[in-house]
Amino acid sequence: MSDSDSLKENFNISVVITRFAFVFLAFIVITSGYVSEALSCQMRRFLMTSLYFRHMCGVIMIFVFIMMEGGWDFDYKEDDKAPTNWASGNTLHTLILGFLLYGVFLLASKSKLIPNLIFFGMLFILYVVNTYRDYIYQRKYITEEVNEKILLIEKIMTIFAFVVLIYGFIDYYFYQLADHPNDFSWIYFMFGTSKCKSLEGL
Numbered sequence: 001m002s003d004s005d006s007l008k009e010n011f012n013i014s015v016v017i018t019r020f021a022f023v024f025l026a027f028i029v030i031t032s033g034y035v036s037e038a039l040s041c042q043m044r045r046f047l048m049t050s051l052y053f054r055h056m057c058g059v060i061m062i063f064v065f066i067m068m069e070g071g072w073d074f075d076y077k078e079d080d081k082a083p084t085n086w087a088s089g090n091t092l093h094t095l096i097l098g099f100l101l102y103g104v105f106l107l108a109s110k111s112k113l114i115p116n117l118i119f120f121g122m123l124f125i126l127y128v129v130n131t132y133r134d135y136i137y138q139r140k141y142i143t144e145e146v147n148e149k150i151l152l153i154e155k156i157m158t159i160f161a162f163v164v165l166i167y168g169f170i171d172y173y174f175y176q177l178a179d180h181p182n183d184f185s186w187i188y189f190m191f192g193t194s195k196c197k198s199l200e201g202l
Contacts, residue, residue, distance in 0.1 A: 017126055017130045017154055017158055051191055051192065052191065055102070055106075055191060058102050058105070059095075059098050059099055059102045060098070062098040062101050062102055062105075063094055063095050063098035066089075066094045066097065066098060067086045067089055067091065067094055068086055070083075070084035070085050070086070070088075070089045071084055071086070071088075071089020071090050071091060071093070071094040072089070072090065072093060072094050072097050073089075073090045073093050074093050074097075078090070104165070106190060106191075107165055107166075107169050108120065108165055108168070108169075110168070110169050110172045110173070110189070110190070111165075111168030111169060111171070111172050112168065112171060112172055112175070115164050115165075115167060115168030115171065116168060118164050119161055119164045119165050119168060122157055122160065122161040122164065123161060125157065126154060126157055126158065126161065129150070129153075129154060129157075130154055133147065133150045133151070133154070173189070176189055
């Protein structure tokens, strides 16, 4: 494999890791939720009672954030053919990727505390490491060999994050199944709001 082929492959991996780590930003924005307090009472009531509308807002929010940085294309090479911005990016691919990323966010939200903290902690570390690696690599502060080693570590971290994601989801599924043996619903499990007894009255 030539140096140019190696660079293209590494850039592709870097793009995938960056997009995967974008879920962390979605987590921060969605879990803050303070902006909803500024909405009208009717709008807030609709957000509280409409199960699917809340999720559509989450998808649209991710879509808007991606478009603000120019949008994403399934083929990263297409993004390099011409400059992109919020008014000229690939909205169709970005919307589909927004659904996929929100799907990952939903899976991550169905997890107990420790797996959740580990998963989102891994995403944050991945984003910081990958972005800084790309920054210093583009400026020739590190060699190709060092860049390869860092990318290998990032690949391992990404795989580990996915394993934690799947483990957390399965573990929480069995937890909810045991807690609701007679009225368990997949639709409500995936899209509903968890009732937290420990938070009642706060």
